[in-house]
Amino acid sequence: MPNNKQTAVPGAKQALDKFKFEVANELGIPLNRGDNGNLTSRDAGRIGGSMVRRLIQAAEGDLDKK
Numbered sequence: 001m002p003n004n005k006q007t008a009v010p011g012a013k014q015a016l017d018k019f020k021f022e023v024a025n026e027l028g029i030p031l032n033r034g035d036n037g038n039l040t041s042r043d044a045g046r047i048g049g050s051m052v053r054r055l056i057q058a059a060e061g062d063l064d065k066k
Contacts, residue, residue: 016051023050 007013024031027050029043036044 019051019054020047023047023054026050 021031024047027043027046029039029047031039031047
């Protein structure tokens with residue numbers, strides 16, 4: 001099982017980072033590469049929550065196709 005520093009799928013970290021920046025941009029939340037210490041917990045939660053919702057919708061869509 002991978003720990004926090006490892007990913008089970010090569011390239012997944014880069015794809016999720018790109019996804020995170022896309023979601024933040026769509027929500028109008030300024031997100032920088034590297035340190036985001038000025039990001040509020042509320043904004044971080046909005047980004048993460050939106051990411052989870054979209055990933056679940058994508059998975060549900062895949063299940064509907066099967």
